[in-house]
Amino acid sequence: MLSQESLQQIDREIAKYPPDQKQSAVMAALRIAQVEKGWLANETIEFVAAYLDMPAIAVYEIASFYNMYDLEPVGRHKITVCTNLPCALSGGVHAAEYLKEKLGIGFNETTPDGKFTLKEGECMGACGDAPVLLHNNHRMCSWMTREKIDQLLAELDGK
Amino acid sequence: MSTQGMILAGCDGDRTWRLQDYLARGGYSALKKIVAERIPQDTIIAELKASVLRGRGGAGFPTGLKWSFMPRSFPGDKYLACNSDEGEPGTFKDRDILRYNPHSVIEGMAIAAYAMGAARGYNYIHGEIFEIYQRFEEALEEARAAKLIGQNILGSDFSFELFAHHGYGAYICGEETALLESIEGKKGQPRFKPPFPASYGLYGKPTTINNTETFASVPFIMNMGGESFLNLGKPNNGGMKLFSVSGHVNRPGNYEIPLGTPFAELLEMAGGVRGGRKLKAVIPGGSSAPVLPADIMMGCTMDYDSISKAGSMLGSGAVIVMDETTCMVKALERLSYFYFEESCGQCTPCREGTGWLYRVVHRIEHGLGRQDDLDLLNSVTGNIMGRTICALGDAASMPVQSFVKHFGDEFMYHIENKKCLVSPEAQYAGSNIYVSPSC
Numbered sequence: 171m172l173s174q175e176s177l178q179q180i181d182r183e184i185a186k187y188p189p190d191q192k193q194s195a196v197m198a199a200l201r202i203a204q205v206e207k208g209w210l211a212n213e214t215i216e217f218v219a220a221y222l223d224m225p226a227i228a229v230y231e232i233a234s235f236y237n238m239y240d241l242e243p244v245g246r247h248k249i250t251v252c253t254n255l256p257c258a259l260s261g262g263v264h265a266a267e268y269l270k271e272k273l274g275i276g277f278n279e280t281t282p283d284g285k286f287t288l289k290e291g292e293c294m295g296a297c298g299d300a301p302v303l304l305h306n307n308h309r310m311c312s313w314m315t316r317e318k319i320d321q322l323l324a325e326l327d328g329k
Numbered sequence: 330m331s332t333q334g335m336i337l338a339g340c341d342g343d344r345t346w347r348l349q350d351y352l353a354r355g356g357y358s359a360l361k362k363i364v365a366e367r368i369p370q371d372t373i374i375a376e377l378k379a380s381v382l383r384g385r386g387g388a389g390f391p392t393g394l395k396w397s398f399m400p401r402s403f404p405g406d407k408y409l410a411c412n413s414d415e416g417e418p419g420t421f422k423d424r425d426i427l428r429y430n431p432h433s434v435i436e437g438m439a440i441a442a443y444a445m446g447a448a449r450g451y452n453y454i455h456g457e458i459f460e461i462y463q464r465f466e467e468a469l470e471e472a473r474a475a476k477l478i479g480q481n482i483l484g485s486d487f488s489f490e491l492f493a494h495h496g497y498g499a500y501i502c503g504e505e506t507a508l509l510e511s512i513e514g515k516k517g518q519p520r521f522k523p524p525f526p527a528s529y530g531l532y533g534k535p536t537t538i539n540n541t542e543t544f545a546s547v548p549f550i551m552n553m554g555g556e557s558f559l560n561l562g563k564p565n566n567g568g569m570k571l572f573s574v575s576g577h578v579n580r581p582g583n584y585e586i587p588l589g590t591p592f593a594e595l596l597e598m599a600g601g602v603r604g605g606r607k608l609k610a611v612i613p614g615g616s617s618a619p620v621l622p623a624d625i626m627m628g629c630t631m632d633y634d635s636i637s638k639a640g641s642m643l644g645s646g647a648v649i650v651m652d653e654t655t656c657m658v659k660a661l662e663r664l665s666y667f668y669f670e671e672s673c674g675q676c677t678p679c680r681e682g683t684g685w686l687y688r689v690v691h692r693i694e695h696g697l698g699r700q701d702d703l704d705l706l707n708s709v710t711g712n713i714m715g716r717t718i719c720a721l722g723d724a725a726s727m728p729v730q731s732f733v734k735h736f737g738d739e740f741m742y743h744i745e746n747k748k749c750l751v752s753p754e755a756q757y758a759g760s761n762i763y764v765s766p767s768c
Binding site for chain 1: 423573761
C-alpha cells in the first residue's frame with residue numbers, strides 16, 4: 171500500500187520512541203503517507219493504522235484533528251496563504267486576493283486542470299516574512315510580492 | 330547578520346548553524362565543563378534560579394523553580410520536552426533560533442537532562458516549518474556523531490537521547506499538556522491539571538517542558554553565571570529576550586535585546602512605523618495578550634513587570650504594531666476567527682464561546698452590529714475565562730476585552746454608522762503588500 175521508501179521512513183520515526191509507544195509515530199506516518207499519495211484516503215489511513223497496530227478510528231481522529239492533513243484530494247500544488255493579523259498588516263490578504271485572481275479560484279478550490287489548490291492558513295510562525303505561503307505543506311515561501319507570486323506560479327505550472 | 334544579542338550573537342543567517350560554527354562561537358563549553366567536573370545538579374539549578382530566567386514561551390514562569398519540581402530521585406523514566414510549536418500569531422523567534430543556532434537548543438536540553446536526570450527528550454517542532462525540522466534533525470545527527478548527545482556523552486556515564494517530533498497544524502499543541510498528548514500519538518487536547526507534568530507527564534512519567542528560547546538561554550547562563558545574566562536585564566526580569574516585531578514597521582524581524590529596553594527603542598530598531606504614519610496600537614506579547622493604545626505603549630519598557638503594570642503581558646515577546654490605518658474591529662475579527670478555528674473543542678465554554686465572539690465581532694465589522702453587542706462580548710468572555718481546562722479560552726477572551734476597553738468608541742462607530750472609522754482606501758493602502766528593502 172505504501173512504497174518501501176515510505177515504510178523505511180516510517181520505521182525511522184518509530185525508532186524515536188520507546189518500543190511500547192509505536193503510536194507516537196502516527197503523525198509522522200500520516201505525513202509520509204500523504205507525501206506519497208497526495209492526500210489521505212480512508213484506505214491509506216487504515217493501512218497506517220494496521221502498520222502501527224492502532225484502531226483505524228484513532229488514526230482517523232489524528233488525521234482530522236491536525237489541519238495540514240488533507241482528507242480530500244487536492245491539486246498537485248497546494249498553496250496555503252497566511253491571512254492572520256500580523257501577516258494581514260503586511261499584505262497577507264492582498265497576496266491571497268492576488269492568488270485568487272491569478273488562479274481563478276477561491277479558498278478551498280482547485281483549478282480545473284487539477285494543478286493548484288488554494289487554502290487560507292493560520293499562523294505559520296513566520297510573521298516577519300509576510301506575505302508568507304506554504305507550498306505542499308513543506309516549503310515556505312517568504313516575502314511574497316506580486317512579482318514573486320508570478321514567479322512561483324510559473325515555476326510550479328511547469329511541474 | 331546578527332551582531333547583537335546573546336543566542337543569535339555572531340550568527341550569520343543560514344551559513345553558520347552547523348556544529349563547527351557553534352563550537353567556534355564557544356558552544357558546548359558549558360556542557361563539557363558540567364560533564365567533566367561532575368557539577369552537582371543542585372548547583373546548576375541554583376545558578377538558573379539566580380539568573381531569574383523566566384519561561385520564554387509566554388507564561389514567564391521561573392525556569393529554575395520549574396526544574397526544581399522534577400522528582401530527581403524518581404527511579405523510572407523521566408522526560409524532557411522542548412516546546413517549539415510556535416503558532417501564537419506574531420511570534421516567530423523560535424524558528425530563527427532553530428534555523429540559525431539549533432545547537433544552542435540541543436546543548437540547553439542536554440544540560441537540563443543532566444540537571445533533572447532525564448534520559449530522553451523530544452523537541453516538538455511547529456508543523457508549518459518543515460524545513461526547520463529537517464535542519465534540526467541534521468543538527469541532532471551532528472551532535473550524536475560528536476558524542477554530545479546519546480549514550481555516554483563525552484565518555485561519561487551520562488546519557489541523553491534527543492529526538493525531533495514534527496507537528497502538523499494545531500495551535501493548541503503549544504499548550505504543554507496538549508503537546509504531550511500529541512507526542513503520544515493522540516489529538517492535542519490539554520489535560521486537566523493537577524497532576525502537573527512534573528509528576529505525570531509524557532507516557533505518565535515525570536516530564537519538564539520548556540520553550541525553545543528558554544533552553545537556548547541555558548548554556549549562556551552557565552557560561553556567564555546566573556548573576557551576570559540577571560544583570561543583563563533588570564531585577565526580576567533577567568537577561569536578554571528575543572522580540573518578534575511584525576505589522577506596520579519598516580523592518581519587521583527579530584530583535585534580541587535586554588529586558589527592560591524602552592519600547593520606543595525597539596520600535597526604532599525595527600525602523601519605526603511604516604511610511605512615517607502614526608502609531609495606533611500595539612499587542613506586546615503575542616495575539617492573546619491585551620492590546621495597548623499607542624500612548625500607554627510608548628511609556629513601557631519591554632519586560633514582564635512593565636507590560637504587566639500597563640495591563641497586558643510580555644507573553645512570547647511578539648510585538649504586533651498597528652498604525653493609524655488599522656481598523657480595530659477588523660483586526661479583532663481576524664484574531665477571533667483564529668481562536669474559534671483553533672479551539673480544540675474539549676470544553677464547552679471555549680468551543681461555543683469562541684464561536685460567539687467571532688460571530689458578534691464579524692457582524693459588527695460587517696455593519697450588522699447591535700447596540701448591546703459590546704455588553705454581549707463582555708458577557709461571553711466572562712463566561713469563558715477561568716472555566717476551561719487550558720488557557721486558550723482566556724487567550725481568546727483577552728483580545729476581545731482589551732480591544733473593546735481601549736477602542737470602544739471605534740466599535741460603537743461601526744455599530745451606529747455601519748462602516749469603519751478608518752476609510753477603506755486608507756486601510757487598503759496601509760496593509761498592502763510590504764517587503765522591507767533589507768529582506
